[in-house]
Amino acid sequence: MTLKRVTALFIAAAFIFALAAPVSADDSLPTETPPLTDSSAPPHPLIAVLSAYFGDLLPAPVDGQPPLSDQIAALHADGMGFGVMVKFYAIAAESKAFCEGQTDCTPVTVEELISAFKSGAGIGALFKEHGKPATVGVGQLKNDNKGKGKNK
Secondary structure, eight states, rough: OOOHHHHHHHHHHHHHHHHOOOOOOOOSSOOOOOOOTTTSOOOHHHHHHHHHHHHHSOOOOTTTTTHHHHHHHHHHHTOOHHHHHHHHHHHHHHHHHHTTTHHHHHHHHHHHHHHHTTTOOOOOHHOOOOOOOOOHHHHHHTTOOOOOOOOO
């Protein structure tokens, strides 16, 4: 009886080692598909929406400054949401329109708004200081309502 148990235990151990060997051979292979690093991937569709909407409302980029779509993509890559960007670009566009034709008026820039926001100023504080723009959300841009709201 003891010989049968030892033999059965030996056979079971041989099967376990035989099955485990191929698994250990696969350990060097990656278990996950690496993320794509192709720079030719299409940009987020909202980047095109924002740059098309605000492209005519804001000053054209000066020499050495990236186009608006690249600026928006960089802000998004740094973690800024599209909703916050819509608010900043809308405030800057309305500020520019307000200051046109006035000699003592300096419009606020998107860069100034971003700096204030990153320094701790909330959206409400920026609205209080610069006025709440008519366009405050991505949905208004996507629906092409020009700040009139969803149902108007």
